[in-house]
Amino acid sequence: MSLLQSARQLVRRDAAVASADYQRLLDLTKGVILYVEGVTVSFDGFKALNNLSLYIPDGQLRCIIGANGAGKTTLMDVITGKTRPDTGQVYFGQVINLLELSEPEIAEIGIGRKFQKPSVFEPLSVFQNLELAMKADKSVWASLRTKLTGEQFDRIHQVLYTIGLTEQSEQLAGALSHGQKQWLEIGMLLISDPKLLLVDEPVAGMTAQETERTAELLKSLAGERSVVVVEHDMEFVRSLDAPVTVLHQGSVLAEGSMDEVQANQAVIEVYLGGAE
Amino acid sequence: MQNITSAAGSGWLGMRTRWDKPSVGLYVLLALAAIVVPICNLLIPENSALHISTYTVTLLGKYLCYALLALAVDVIWGYCGILSLGHGAFFALGGYAMGMYLMRQIGDRGMYANPLLPDFMVFLNWSELPWYWHGVNHFAFAMLLVFVVPGLLAYVFGSLAFRSRVTGVYLSIITQALTYALMLAFFRNAFGFGGNNGLTDFKDILGFNLQHDGTRIVLYLLSIAALVGGYALSRKIVTSKFGRVVIAIRDAESRARFMGYRVDHYKVWLFVFSALLAAVAGALYVPQVGIINPGEFSPLNSIEIVIWVAIGGRGTLYGAVIGALLVNYAKTWFTAAFPEVWLFALGALFVLVTLFLPKGIAGLLATKKQALTFLSGKKNDSQENESKKIAGENS
Numbered sequence: 079m080s081l082l083q084s085a086r087q088l089v090r091r092d093a094a095v096a097s098a099d100y101q102r103l104l105d106l107t108k109g110v111i112l113y114v115e116g117v118t119v120s121f122d123g124f125k126a127l128n129n130l131s132l133y134i135p136d137g138q139l140r141c142i143i144g145a146n147g148a149g150k151t152t153l154m155d156v157i158t159g160k161t162r163p164d165t166g167q168v169y170f171g172q173v174i175n176l177l178e179l180s181e182p183e184i185a186e187i188g189i190g191r192k193f194q195k196p197s198v199f200e201p202l203s204v205f206q207n208l209e210l211a212m213k214a215d216k217s218v219w220a221s222l223r224t225k226l227t228g229e230q231f232d233r234i235h236q237v238l239y240t241i242g243l244t245e246q247s248e249q250l251a252g253a254l255s256h257g258q259k260q261w262l263e264i265g266m267l268l269i270s271d272p273k274l275l276l277v278d279e280p281v282a283g284m285t286a287q288e289t290e291r292t293a294e295l296l297k298s299l300a301g302e303r304s305v306v307v308v309e310h311d312m313e314f315v316r317s318l319d320a321p322v323t324v325l326h327q328g329s330v331l332a333e334g335s336m337d338e339v340q341a342n343q344a345v346i347e348v349y350l351g352g353a354e
Numbered sequence: 355m356q357n358i359t360s361a362a363g364s365g366w367l368g369m370r371t372r373w374d375k376p377s378v379g380l381y382v383l384l385a386l387a388a389i390v391v392p393i394c395n396l397l398i399p400e401n402s403a404l405h406i407s408t409y410t411v412t413l414l415g416k417y418l419c420y421a422l423l424a425l426a427v428d429v430i431w432g433y434c435g436i437l438s439l440g441h442g443a444f445f446a447l448g449g450y451a452m453g454m455y456l457m458r459q460i461g462d463r464g465m466y467a468n469p470l471l472p473d474f475m476v477f478l479n480w481s482e483l484p485w486y487w488h489g490v491n492h493f494a495f496a497m498l499l500v501f502v503v504p505g506l507l508a509y510v511f512g513s514l515a516f517r518s519r520v521t522g523v524y525l526s527i528i529t530q531a532l533t534y535a536l537m538l539a540f541f542r543n544a545f546g547f548g549g550n551n552g553l554t555d556f557k558d559i560l561g562f563n564l565q566h567d568g569t570r571i572v573l574y575l576l577s578i579a580a581l582v583g584g585y586a587l588s589r590k591i592v593t594s595k596f597g598r599v600v601i602a603i604r605d606a607e608s609r610a611r612f613m614g615y616r617v618d619h620y621k622v623w624l625f626v627f628s629a630l631l632a633a634v635a636g637a638l639y640v641p642q643v644g645i646i647n648p649g650e651f652s653p654l655n656s657i658e659i660v661i662w663v664a665i666g667g668r669g670t671l672y673g674a675v676i677g678a679l680l681v682n683y684a685k686t687w688f689t690a691a692f693p694e695v696w697l698f699a700l701g702a703l704f705v706l707v708t709l710f711l712p713k714g715i716a717g718l719l720a721t722k723k724q725a726l727t728f729l730s731g732k733k734n735d736s737q738e739n740e741s742k743k744i745a746g747e748n749s
Binding site: 182185186200202209216217222223 | 612
């Protein structure tokens with residue numbers, strides 16, 4: 079019997095990666111979940127990231143700001159495996175080398191990324207969107223036979239509550255407002271239980287009210303997991319009340335609280351064009 | 355671990371999914387057809403106005419096979435966005451497997467009275483049966499071939515195409531190429547399937563004379579059973595989590611892949627399921643029309659199936675059935691009354707439906723129902739039902 083089982087394990091190619099192994103490997107003894115060290119990425123000679131180093135402590139909410147072309151999106155791409163750096167190291171916890179993993183594998187081990195443009199499955203209901211995003215056996219046969227367990231049902235409702243879409247549970251995702259779609263997408267990331275959440279410009283195109291709720295949502299998410307927010311909107315970043323990293327021309331210009339960063343001479347020069 | 359159907363007391367809602375209104379309507383209609391037609395054919399005397407001729411029964415049986423074929427196309431096109439323009443190939447392969455069995459049943463009653471070789475082989479001066487014709491005289495083995503050959507082809511073809519991420523119009527083109535290549539192969543005499551004449555002159559099936567009214571009625575009833583079974587199975591699949599993954603793949607393939615779903619596996623298995631539906635339709639079609647020839651592989655036939663589905667309304671399952679039945683009825687009527695106009699009428703119908711009814715007849719029925727409930731002031735009611743229905747689909 080056990081021979082049969084191990085044989086099955088061997089020939090199973092449905093799951094992109096045996097996620098349990100990586101979960102065990104995630105070592106947070108130093109309290110740092112993400113190490114980015116000396117990363118350089120160049121596109122045809124242009125250095126999008128220039129010897130960039132960044133550390134995200136476990137459970138922290140961190141904002142990354144910077145002008146267009148400062149390298150924010152490239153940094154996200156490097157962490158999620160979309161872009162490979164020329165030099166440098168990226169580690170998830172103490173032992174997992176992210177540069178060795180493929181995009182889906184990185185998603186599987188607990189790094190979730192929310193893109194700028196909301197991409198939810200419009201013809202499915204909010205509930206169904208979350209159901210699909212949930213951690214589960216994602217093979218064909220399992221999907222054909224599966225029924226939601228009570229636990230999974232509760233988990234979906236918990237996430238619905240967190241993102242404030244309990245009332246819209248049965249609505250088609252296509253009928254949601256822009257802000258609601260963004261929250262649903264954050265929910266879809268949450269339900270897959272990421273340890274690190276990367277959020278790219280979450281409030282672009284949102285109303286003031288929606289922006290406020292998004293800030294609350296993101297603040298409530300930190301602690302259990304680490305959250306990295308990339309944003310242009312200074313008001314929004316201030317309202318998050320979190321440590322800020324300023325990027326400029328592919329490297330870190332300043333780091334600290336919003337007030338500290340705004341008082342920083344280098345930041346002022348860069349942002350005000352160094353006119354003084 | 356408690357099952358949610360019982361946990362939330364939504365067993366009743368779960369039932370609604372399988373027994374939603376259009377499906378029930380379709381089941382009732384088919385059940386009526388299964389009762390009324392045999393009575394009118396066998397029990398009511400021929401001179402009565404209520405008598406249904408055996409010719410009509412056979413015609414209806416043929417339409418039902420087409421409806422099953424349309425269902426097969428809707429499963430992949432409507433739910434997964436795979437536009438196959440070669441589904442006639444699987445239909446024809448199922449038909450040929452059945453045809454080979456029927457051919458061997460003729461025995462020495464053929465024109466050349468050869469007890470072993472079918473007529474066309476005698477005509478070609480073949481001295482012995484090709485290896486792949488052995489065993490098909492056993493009904494069970496032939497039925498196995500009906501499933502295995504199209505299923506295997508769909509699996510191999512699907513694996514190659516979906517693994518290398520061929521999508522959209524490129525996939526449509528290679529499905530056309532597939533059915534065209536098969537047509538050319540089957541046209542060749544040396545291929546061993548009767549060349550351009552195909553397989554015909556069938557005598558009996560499992561010992562029952564194919565020309566008898568009783569046999570015809572049984573085949574007709576089997577076609578209804580196959581359609582009901584195929585519909586129920588498809589419905590079960592598209593309302594499962596598998597179905598929701600497939601819809602997700604249709605709308606945002608890379609997003610679904612990024613979530614950890616092996617998109618190619620989902621597509622391949624759905625494609626195989628669809629091919630099997632088409633093959634069963636073909637196997638039931640052949641004994642009723644009495645012939646199978648390479649013309650069934652022609653790309654035009656496959657395109658016509660897509661038109662049935664588009665007219666009926668894709669992504670609904672029942673729309674495909676309605677579309678196939680209506681268009682084929684219209685075809686029978688037109689080709690008898692104005693034979694030269696038919697193709698223009700079909701073309702015009704397709705254009706009009708695409709322009710004015712993008713969701714087909716099924717979409718028309720749905721909006722009409724909405725308008726009616728709105729007029730009678732039950733709008734809130736129906737919305738509530740709608741949300742309940744979706745809740746049911748979740749469980």
